[in-house]
Amino acid sequence: MSRLPFTSLAYALREAARIDAAVFAGQSLADNLLGRVDVVARPAVQDLVYGSLRAFGRGDFFLSRLLEKPLAVDEVRALLLVALYRLETRPDAAHTVVDQAVSAAGEILHGKFRGLVNAVLRSFLRQQASLTADVAADPVALAQHPGWWLAQLQAAWPDDWQRIVDAGNQAPPMGLRVNRRRISRDDYLRQLTAVDIGAHPVGEDGLALLKPQPVDRLPGFFDGLVSVQDPGAQRAAEILAPAAGSRVLDACAAPGGKTAHLLERADLDLLALDLKPARCRRVEEGLGRLHLSARVEAADCAKLDVWWDGRPFDAVLADVPCTASGVVRRNPDAKWLRRPEDVASFAGTQARILDALWQVLRPGGRLLYATCSVFPEENSVQVRNFLGRQTAAGIVHEEQLLPDAERDGFYYCLLEKRA
Numbered sequence: 093m094s095r096l097p098f099t100s101l102a103y104a105l106r107e108a109a110r111i112d113a114a115v116f117a118g119q120s121l122a123d124n125l126l127g128r129v130d131v132v133a134r135p136a137v138q139d140l141v142y143g144s145l146r147a148f149g150r151g152d153f154f155l156s157r158l159l160e161k162p163l164a165v166d167e168v169r170a171l172l173l174v175a176l177y178r179l180e181t182r183p184d185a186a187h188t189v190v191d192q193a194v195s196a197a198g199e200i201l202h203g204k205f206r207g208l209v210n211a212v213l214r215s216f217l218r219q220q221a222s223l224t225a226d227v228a229a230d231p232v233a234l235a236q237h238p239g240w241w242l243a244q245l246q247a248a249w250p251d252d253w254q255r256i257v258d259a260g261n262q263a264p265p266m267g268l269r270v271n272r273r274r275i276s277r278d279d280y281l282r283q284l285t286a287v288d289i290g291a292h293p294v295g296e297d298g299l300a301l302l303k304p305q306p307v308d309r310l311p312g313f314f315d316g317l318v319s320v321q322d323p324g325a326q327r328a329a330e331i332l333a334p335a336a337g338s339r340v341l342d343a344c345a346a347p348g349g350k351t352a353h354l355l356e357r358a359d360l361d362l363l364a365l366d367l368k369p370a371r372c373r374r375v376e377e378g379l380g381r382l383h384l385s386a387r388v389e390a391a392d393c394a395k396l397d398v399w400w401d402g403r404p405f406d407a408v409l410a411d412v413p414c415t416a417s418g419v420v421r422r423n424p425d426a427k428w429l430r431r432p433e434d435v436a437s438f439a440g441t442q443a444r445i446l447d448a449l450w451q452v453l454r455p456g457g458r459l460l461y462a463t464c465s466v467f468p469e470e471n472s473v474q475v476r477n478f479l480g481r482q483t484a485a486g487i488v489h490e491e492q493l494l495p496d497a498e499r500d501g502f503y504y505c506l507l508e509k510r511a
């Protein structure tokens with residue numbers, strides 16, 4: 093239990109270091125690592141964690157220059173990374189940051205590393221100008237992405253990779269999806285304007301907020317007028333667009349953003365599957381808030397003998413698990429946790445899912461294959477390989493969104509099964 097006041101920067105630095113260290117040990121931010129942090133400090137800790145992980149390539153470079161030998165204690169190393177991030181983003185408060193980081197170090201291993209934390213951070217401040225200049229010569233520090241990841245981006249997107257990297261290093265924008273069953277987008281925009289929240293329309297149901305907001309500031313959020321969803325993710329329902337009355341499978345549904353969007357746009361007989369029961373509950377909660385209904389089941393969608401009753405579907409959404417290389421700004425831990433061999437491993441899983449789901453689609457039906465990746469092996473290459481295996485499949489529509497100021501990176505391919 094921390095003895096630091098919850099409102100202090102020292103507490104925030106200490107907690108952020110604990111979370112970063114858990115990430116370096118292999119845990120994902122998606123495992124609710126922020127949940128243990130006192131609610132008062134959560135926004136500050138979140139900023140430190142996400143910011144320091146986005147900038148990890150840079151912080152790691154600084155530490156390699158500032159430490160005489162590698163630091164064996166992960167939490168102290170994480171504390172230094174978090175403090176370096178804060179020093180770079182709040183140069184006006186440098187001395188406070190150092191003092192508070194030393195206090196935070198007092199909570200780790202009986203304060204054994206207080207002196208080291210103090211010395212390293214002060215040394216950084218003395219050498220900041222030259223160290224910062226040296227970043228230009230180190231590709232990983234400069235791009236803040238692992239070397240193998242950069243190489244994949246450069247090979248796939250020779251003209252756009254820098255733009256993708258830059259987008260990945262920004263804090264993400266916040267997008268909304270207006271529940272068209274409850275209110276028109278224009279009317280909702282007026283409600284936002286009335287509470288001084290700036291936004292503009294994107295896509296068919298989306299709004300891009302000028303500044304991220306806590307959901308309790310969004311008019312009617314808890315009554316289901318609106319949901320938080322990136323406009324890039326909203327393309328799924330726009331592209332698949334099943335007709336009212338269709339029998340639809342959302343095969344990898346949790347947390348349920350695309351399920352809900354499909355149901356807001358048409359009355360459907362929809363089955364939502366997800367591998368993980370806990371994640372299925374999130375789908376149900378989301379549908380409950382929006383007053384929508386679907387059958388939700390926990391199952392491996394590729395194991396047809398477990399969940400399929402043999403009745404074919406008119407439309408299938410296969411929003412498959414992927415590297416999430418199109419959304420690194422939202423999951424900055426992922427780029428450091430992934431290994432190069434993960435791309436082929438995801439591609440293998442995706443192919444298995446795609447082959448299985450193709451069997452549940454009726455002749456003439458449409459399947460939308462989707463990822464939030466920008467790696468071709470998971471996207472265009474995956475689909476070309478699939479077309480080689482399934483001669484009755486044809487592409488109706490294909491698009492690759494690269495992450496930009498308004499939308500995350502997504503890949504969509506709408507496939508039709510020839511009758």
Ligand SMILES: C[S@@+](CC[C@H](N)C(=O)[O-])C[C@H]1O[C@@H](n2cnc3c(N)ncnc32)[C@H](O)[C@@H]1O
Pocket residue numbers: 325343344345346347348349350351365366367368371391392393394411412413414445
């Ligand atoms: C990209 S996310 C889906 C996001 C979701 N469609 C949305 O818009 O909110 C992928 C999901 O697939 C699930 N998943 C992974 N493998 C699966 C499988 N074999 N069968 C069903 N779900 C699976 C994961 O648990 C995860 O929730």
